[in-house]
Amino acid sequence: MExxxxxxxxPRARSIIRQVLKSxxxxxxxxxxxxxxxxxxxTNACLHGRSDGCEQFGIGLAAVEDCLTILVSDSSSDMPSRETVEISEESGRELMIVEALGACWGSVRRPGSGKVVWRPVSLCS
Structure with missing residues (x-):
């Protein structure tokens, strides 16, 4: 979904993912x-993608056997990276929060332009 x-x-993206998983x-x-x-x-896609001309971002789910993966795509060619953030800064912690929930995350370039950032979610929560 774009x-x-x-x-x-x-918040709409979060709500959509929650509704699908509940169903x-x-x-x-x-x-x-x-x-x-x-x-x-x-949030990361919106904050960093917009500066690169991104007008939309996509959300998706991949559920295979016992693995559930969250997917977020955008048209920005900039690949995500974890940054060091000062405690007084208001943003920049998105990937730190994703890492704090455990498991790995990654990103891949899409053919043409853009990328997909993915992160599995533990089903043992």
Missing amino acids: LECQLPSV WGYPEAVIEDAGIVTSELA
Whole structure:
């Protein structure tokens, strides 16, 4: 699903992912973690993608056997990287929060332009 690359779209992205996972029967703890990961990756796409001309970002889920992965895509060619952030700064912690929830995360370039950032969610929450 594509959403406008604006910060007000982030809560909508989180809500959509939560609704889908609830309809699929996932436990609340997994739904909550997936919502947080979605929010942080979508925020990152909006904050950094917009400066690169991104007008929309995409959200998706990949569920294979016992693995659930959150996917967020945008048209920016800049690949994400974890930054050191001063305690007084208001942003820049998105990937630190994603890492704090455990598991790995990564990104891949899309053919043509853009990227997809992914992060699995533990089903053992």
